[in-house]
Amino acid sequence: MAKVIALANQKGGVGKTTTSINLAASLAVLEKKVLIIDADPQANATSGTGFDIRAIKTSIYECLVDDQDPKNIILNSDIEGLDLIPSHIDLVGAEIEMLNQPNREYVLKHIIDKLRDDYDYILIDCSPSLGLITVNALTAADSVMIPVQCEYFALEGLGKLLNTVKIIQSRLNKELEIEGFLLTMYDPRLRLSNQVVDEVKKHFQDMVFETIIQRNIKLSESPSYGKPVVLYDAASKGAINYLNLAKEVLQRNDNTKIANAEKIVE
16 A cells, blocks of 8 residues: 655755655665655646656546546656656646536545555655645645755745645544654755755754755756656765655655664775
C-alpha cells in the first residue's frame, strides 16, 4: 500500500518539481516502486522525467474531468521502478470543469485509490497555488512535504499554507500529516541562507528534514536533458543530497535506522 506524499507550497520557484522528480528517482534507485503524479499545468515534472509534453495525448486532466482510468495513462521512465502520470496545459481549465462535480475535493483521491496497491510511494507535484487541484492533492495525500527556499521571502506565505493544511485536516482529510519541511537552494557561503536555516529549524524543529538541498549546477541542468540528476550526474552534490533525502524519508516511514555510515558523504 503506497504512502502518498503531496509536495506543496503556493510560492513558486522553491523546488517542488525538482524535489518531486529527484526524490522519486532516488527512491526508485533504492529499489522502491514510485509514481509521480504531475498535478501542475506547467507539466515540468513530465518533461523533467524525460517525456515530450507535446506528444502527451492523455494526462491527469482526463482522469479528473473525464473519469479516464489512470492505469491506462501511466508512463514508464528510464529508471526501473519509476512511473509517471503526466500533466498537460489543459489542466488549467480543470478546476472550472470540476466545480459542479459531486464531492469535487475527492476526485484525485478516488483516482489514487485505484493505484495504491501498485506502488510503495506516490508523489504529487502540486502547482504553486492553493486552488482546487492542490486541495484535491492534500485531500488524497497521507502527508505533505513543504519545500522552503533558503532566501529572504522563505517564510512568507507559509502561514497561509499551514492554515490551508489545518482546514483540510478538519474538513476533508483528518489523516493528513506534515511529512516535513525541506530546505532547498541552500548556499553555505551566504549568511542569509544560514539565517533562514536557523529560523526554519527554530520554528519547526523536528519537522525539518536533516537533509538540506544545496544549490548545484548539475541539479539545474538535468531537467533540460529530461533526466533526474541521479541519471545526469550521479556523483554531483545534487544527486547525493536527494539520495540522502530518500534515505531519510525511508527512515521516517519505515522506522529503519539509517546509520551515519550509510549516508553518502557530500
